[in-house]
Amino acid sequence: MAAQPEERELKKQQLKGRIVRDPLPEDIAEEEARIRLRRLRRIGIVLILLAIAAGAFVIVRYIDKNRLCSTYEIVWQEPFDAARGELVNFEEGTLRVTKNGIKYMDREGVVLWDQGANMTNPRLTVREHYALVADLGGRSAYLIKKSGAALMSTDSDIIGADLSDYGVTALMVSEGSYSKVFFYDNVCRQLDIEVKNAIDDENGVPIAMAFAPDGQGMVFSMVNVTGGTTDTWLTFLDLDAENTGTDKVVGAFKYPEMLFPEMEYLSQKEVVAFGDMGMEFFSLSDPSSPKLAGSVSHERKVQSVFAALGQACVIYENEDGNDELVFFDGDGDRGLSYELDFEYSEITCGGGYLLIYNEERCLIVGESGQLVYNGSFSGNTYQMVVTGLHTLLQIGDYGMREVKLK
Secondary structure (H helix, E strand, O other), rough: OOOOHHHHHHHHHHHHHHHHOOOOHHHHHHHHHHHHHHHHHHHHHHHHHHHHHHHHHHHHHHHHHEEEEEEEEEEEEOOOOOOEEEEEOOOOEEEEEEEEEEEEEEEOOEEEEEOOOOOEEEEEEEEEEEEEEEEOEEEEEEEEEEEEEEEEEEEEEEEEEEEOOOOOOOEEEEOOEEEEEEEEEEOOEEOOOOOOHHHOOOOOOOEEEOOOOOOOOOEEEEEEOOOOOOEEEEEEOOOOOOOOOOOEEEEEEEEEOOOEEEEEEEEEEEEEEOOOOEEEEEEOOOOOOOOEEEEEEEOOOOEEEEEEOEEEEEEEEEEOOOEEEEEEEOOOOOOEEEOOOOOOOOOEEEOEEEEEOOOOOOEEOOOOOOOOEEEOOOOOOEEEEEEEEEEEEEOOOOEEEEEEEO
């Protein structure tokens, strides 16, 4: 019996349904776009989760690093020569500088190398992967790397020294009534750089200087005595190789009858000049045009001034007999302050901490000025340095030991 027309049509439709058509180009493009979108979404989710995890880690570490500790534990203790000297954290170890030389030790106090020297007044500067020891009043200086120390000698007495983050050294030497500045690269070769405009008679004689972290700029404090009047010029130089002009001075600020014996870069774009009557803060947002950012007058007797944790620090004497530590930011705005109710003997900064201590007491301040520890340690402490997160290396009559704050 022949199939009915309706049945034949139904079979045709079923056969057409079994036929697989080749996709059209626009269909392929749409599917590829959907696949790419799904992949991008997955990658975006992963990146967001990683960013959240990294941010959480930074926040947790910051909070942990700056949390207030109330006690400590002694991790290890070994015999050690407790002769006086300067102790600082450097690379994965510790530098110890005395008049007789420089030692580099690992975290357990094992001496890795020992550079003998004969210095009268060694001054230590630490920058990133380099350190500098200059014998003020002498004629030798040592550029220090993790692998050892290299000697730089001068024909005149060194009266000032500084170091950039990249190992470029500036040595200021005295030549009679004049001063000169010599520059050396990170392998102690003297560089052909002149700063004649910063040290001639017209602008005065430099008494202090500071090197920009990147080594591209400097600032000098220069004294000019005329007719019995003493003036200071704070003079800024641009040492960038692209600045090919003979005059590298990009700014000069005159302060009549004031002295500024110390200057520091708080950051690449911030400078503070510590004076006998106050502090001057400068902005180097445009390195070719320094600007005055703020001024602070000292209304109390100053015991000490220094730069630490990217801020200017002043220790004032209070009427009650105690001292007060005050922080100032790069604009000269007053920040946190702490009363020092003990007679401190040492001030040191390293590892993101500021330490003020004597043989029995210690005040430790964290990166943003938060109090981390204020208390005592057992035994007499001669020297102390931060070696890690809440970890200190101490030298005293007990030898050397590692202390962990809790």
